[in-house]
Amino acid sequence: MQLDNASVAQLREWESQLTEQYQAILAKKLNLDLTRGKPSAEQLNLSDAMDGLLQGNYIAADGTDTRNYGGLDGLPEAKQLGANIMDVDAANVLVGGNSSLTLMFQVMLTAYQFGLKDSASAWKNEGDVKFLCPVPGYDRHYTVCEQLGIKMINVPMTSTGPDMDVVESFIKADSSIKGMWCVPKYSNPTGVVYSDETVERIAKLGQIASANFRVFWDNAYSVHDLSPNAPKLASILEATRRHGTEDSVVQFASTSKITHAGSGVAFVAASAANLAGFKKFLNSCTIGPDKVNQIRHTRFLPTKDALMAHMGKHAELLNPRFDAVLTALGKAFDGTDLGAWEKPVGGYFVSFDTRKGCAKETVRLAAEAGVKLTPAGATYPYGKDPEDRNIRIAPSVPTVPEVVGAMEVFVTCVKLASVKQQLA
Numbered sequence: 001m002q003l004d005n006a007s008v009a010q011l012r013e014w015e016s017q018l019t020e021q022y023q024a025i026l027a028k029k030l031n032l033d034l035t036r037g038k039p040s041a042e043q044l045n046l047s048d049a050m051d052g053l054l055q056g057n058y059i060a061a062d063g064t065d066t067r068n069y070g071g072l073d074g075l076p077e078a079k080q081l082g083a084n085i086m087d088v089d090a091a092n093v094l095v096g097g098n099s100s101l102t103l104m105f106q107v108m109l110t111a112y113q114f115g116l117k118d119s120a121s122a123w124k125n126e127g128d129v130k131f132l133c134p135v136p137g138y139d140r141h142y143t144v145c146e147q148l149g150i151k152m153i154n155v156p157m158t159s160t161g162p163d164m165d166v167v168e169s170f171i172k173a174d175s176s177i178k179g180m181w182c183v184p185k186y187s188n189p190t191g192v193v194y195s196d197e198t199v200e201r202i203a204k205l206g207q208i209a210s211a212n213f214r215v216f217w218d219n220a221y222s223v224h225d226l227s228p229n230a231p232k233l234a235s236i237l238e239a240t241r242r243h244g245t246e247d248s249v250v251q252f253a254s255t256s257k258i259t260h261a262g263s264g265v266a267f268v269a270a271s272a273a274n275l276a277g278f279k280k281f282l283n284s285c286t287i288g289p290d291k292v293n294q295i296r297h298t299r300f301l302p303t304k305d306a307l308m309a310h311m312g313k314h315a316e317l318l319n320p321r322f323d324a325v326l327t328a329l330g331k332a333f334d335g336t337d338l339g340a341w342e343k344p345v346g347g348y349f350v351s352f353d354t355r356k357g358c359a360k361e362t363v364r365l366a367a368e369a370g371v372k373l374t375p376a377g378a379t380y381p382y383g384k385d386p387e388d389r390n391i392r393i394a395p396s397v398p399t400v401p402e403v404v405g406a407m408e409v410f411v412t413c414v415k416l417a418s419v420k421q422q423l424a
């Protein structure tokens with residue numbers, strides 16, 4: 001199918017064929033869901049051995065009784081688990097509660113309201129505060145900025161990460177830009193892994209940005225490979241050390257999609273100065289995190305090898321689902337002008353770009369046919385996809401036959417929305 005060169009007669013013929021296919025789908029009264037970027041029950045089962053694992057032994061390696069208060073920045077062995085996940089030094093890690101998103105919000109609040117360095121460094125002192133948002137991206141990042149009144153500026157994603165020419169020129173032109181969101185490995189939703197050059201250029205932003213600029217490096221999918229030959233993400237920590245910009249990057253990760261999504265352990269990795277600033281804030285919120293959960297996690301995943309072997313089991317469950325999505329897209333759209341997508345080798349999503357102006361209609365048609373998709377626009381700040389093109393597909397929860405069924409509906413809806421729009 002090539003819509004750009006098709007005659008009106010040809011388009012009408014396709015429209016009537018597709019409408020017939022769509023009606024047949026409607027008659028099936030499906031109820032399928034490709035919205036949820038969370039682990040399936042089978043994946044959660046992989047970590048059930050954590051239940052009862054402690055058997056009364058609550059004492060950490062350094063003698064800490066994990067049942068008691070204290071330990072604001074986490075147990076040493078939990079820091080090492082975070083270091084294994086994020087590929088950083090344990091000395092740079094702070095261990096939090098169950099959610100990295102909470103830590104991201106708290107670090108952003110600290111930077112905005114109180115200053116990560118001192119009160120003079122608080123962003124609120126400088127009037128307008130703006131953040132760069134590679135798009136499409138993760139909607140919850142945008143919610144954090146919206147809640148704090150931080151204005152968001154779109155930066156296009158490429159197959160090697162954010163368009164760094166655009167990033168650098170925005171930063172040079174506008175001193176109210178105080179940071180940028182990044183999901184550097186298996187980006188949500190495009191699945192892109194940032195290239196070495198992109199990591200290097202991001203590490204140098206601290207040299208050209210205004211004071212107190214911080215990259216929020218959300219490495220949520222750092223070990224979530226679908227293949228043993230996973231692409232390697234360059235170390236942003238090493239790069240910032242080389243460029244003398246260590247304070248300009250704060251990293252985040254969690255075990256949410258490693259163990260039990262709702263009761264994992266989350267981590268921040270940052271320079272000593274950033275950690276000190278954040279701990280000052282944290283000290284006013286809590287006497288300490290859930291260290292019993294931390295020690296359960298470290299006993300379950302004691303080494304990097306144990307962690308990677310565990311992630312291999314997730315990959316076994318996820319791979320057939322991703323294959324089902326990518327096979328359906330390839331069969332329907334290879335060689336056409338109906339859409340574009342990346343082929344991720346990790347993470348939780350496949351991101352599909354329709355022709356301009358077709359995403360909302362595709363999502364609407366699919367919903368009527370019983371297939372729920374993430375609302376079009378959700379992958380953009382303020383819910384506004386300026387070209388109405390991007391749709392996020394999350395295949396982890398449905399069974400493989402359900403993914404196959406949902407993708408049949410998806411491709412039909414993309415085709416029908418595209419043909420109708422070309423005729424309009």
Ligand code: PLP
Pocket residue numbers: 037098099100101102138183188218220253254255256261266
């Ligand atoms: N960051 C990204 C990029 C995500 O996709 C998600 C969840 O989907 C999160 C963070 C949430 O992480 P947590 O469960 O640690 O709060």
